[in-house]
Amino acid sequence: MPDVSAALLPPESIDAISAKWMTAALSTNFPGTEVTSVTVGTVIHGTATKVRLLLTYNDEGHRHRLPPTMWLKAGYEPHAEQQMAVYAGETCFYRDLARTMEIGCPIAYFSYTDSATAGSTLILEDLMARNATFGNATRPISPTQAAAMLDLLSTLHARYWRDPFLDTLGWLNGGGVLLESGVPDMVYNQSNFDRMLNLPRGAFIAPELRDREKLKALLIRLLEHDRDHALCLVHGDPHLGNSFWLPDGSPGFLDWQTAMHGYWAHDVAYAITVSLSVADRRHAERDLIDHYLTRMWEKGVTELSFDAAWLDYRRHAFYALCYAYCPPELQVEEVCIANAERVSAALLDLRSIEAWGEP
Template sequence: MTEVPTSHLPLRIEDITAEWLTSILTERFPGTIVTEAHIGTVIAGTATKVRLLLSYNAAGHAHRLPPTMWLKGGFIRHAYTFDDSFVNEAKFFASWAPEMNIHIPRAYWSGWHDEVQGLVLMEDLSARNVSFGDARRLITIDQQAQTLELLARMHARWWQSPELKTLRNFSTVWQAADRVVMMMLEPEYFDACMNHRRCAAYVGPYRDRDRIKAGLRMQWKRSVEIPQCFSHGDAHLGNMFFETDGRPGFLDWQAWQEGPYMHDVAYSIIGNLTVADRRSAEKDLLAGYLEALKTHGVATPPSREDAWEAYRRHAMHGFMWPFTPLEMQPIEIVTAEGDCFGAAVADLDTFGALGV
């Protein structure tokens, strides 16, 4: 799949028609005609997700196309709408997804036009009764170990690979996004968050705006010091699903990039577990992840000591959870994640690890 004309990409929900769906599905499923298309549930967030109720001609049924799918892209716009993230996800499903060795949703079509729109037509996971991750329902230590095995398998596949040099890099992306991130630390907004329940777990130096800025910038700077891999980029619980047998998978590929292995790992461990479980299991979980890297082909994974220091530093990224604008995540989610990361940065002395 390559970039498509803007005329081929609906920008409004009402532009999603049976005729348009027919035109894209026939690319991979010849002869398919969508005879009826109805809009079901619409979920507005960073991206808009539209559930489609579909009927087909005989060819569509012969291809075993399902009666429901989700179309994801930029339909409902707000102050934190980033078109490049929608384009990025469409490119992932067109290029990297076929090589991915972990559990992800099936995409029936993806298309984009840079700086305009990116769309992915994907399977309806609820049709097979999966459950979706939610920070209000944190997972068990055993489930987190399975999640880290999944990440290790993906990370090992392109560990320090020259293939990644065509991609954006975590440090470059976040340093370039400095202005956007720092908008969340503007005095008025920062103070409003700090005085709200969402930041109740933030204590002592972790309420100091200048040190927070310095910590973020130092983490971005130092992230290039550790091995780089293919990174999901946003591996929090809300971007996961679990099959009925408990097998985990990852959703939402808007932020994939080349990045430090510990970005996904720390973000996942700290944000997915209760504070008590994280405190009791984090070192064992890190050790298990490092062993999984070796199992999946990384000859010399980082030492436990190096991984621990990287883990302490990388808690800084998830620290920004309770400052997340509510156009992007519900208040209950940002508060739950703030509780996790607020405790973690204090436990781990993240500012000390970063030298700020």
């Protein structure tokens, strides 16, 4: 990728997004492209800001077959300064890894991280052009759909299983962005903890899951375990809000901001726990773990036994409790209510906390 300057970081405001700036970004990878007009469409707020852009081009842009709509993903949120490493991680994923795997993630037309400031820019495919639909925690998926999601995760995990290449990517090291960006402090600081319990979701959080100091210490232990026993590339945040589904039923994942050199059970336990209704999870989770292991064995990863994998699953289900205590600036309350109910039930059913004391 050619050298680019810090001028390619996102404009200071959404209103400042211009055809000139889009031309500078897109012509980096698509030489000769000129964006002749840009119109701001839908704006979605969350961990990062996602801005849908409607674009027109010169003849060279059309020769590159650039689409009429794209998404700019950047940090226009009040909490953006605390999330710089998260944003940069996603641009690095698209720069270094996305094109090496068949995992159906959106096309990145431009990705850039400024080494001096850690600021980043990401311009992505508009999946609505592929008639994709998007997941939401308020709409749990079926066990069959969960199996398809695990198929995708097995492809991701097996691709770089125990591969030394991941150690060469500095942005993946140190336990990944969840540990380095201070997730335990963000979720389990006293102020946030008390505030979350007093929101409607608090009614679904079991009394056994309200010891703040114990929960924070265990989360740090879990993240340090995954840092010290990293086996593969993981998505890091495979909840329903980060999923999309194509018309043929195949899933994909958005928001690769927390891609990590980590531990397979983080993704698998998180995806199952927050994606299925309580009843479906209780009925299907053992079969789903077996399904995932079968897919891994088919891809040449044969070292995982069911008993060991089941213990890992039980332990790693604990991470999803972060969603119950997620600050409201990052997720709307109806999503956190749905996840608080599912996660609280799962942690009690699986005796997830107690599992960390088992051999």
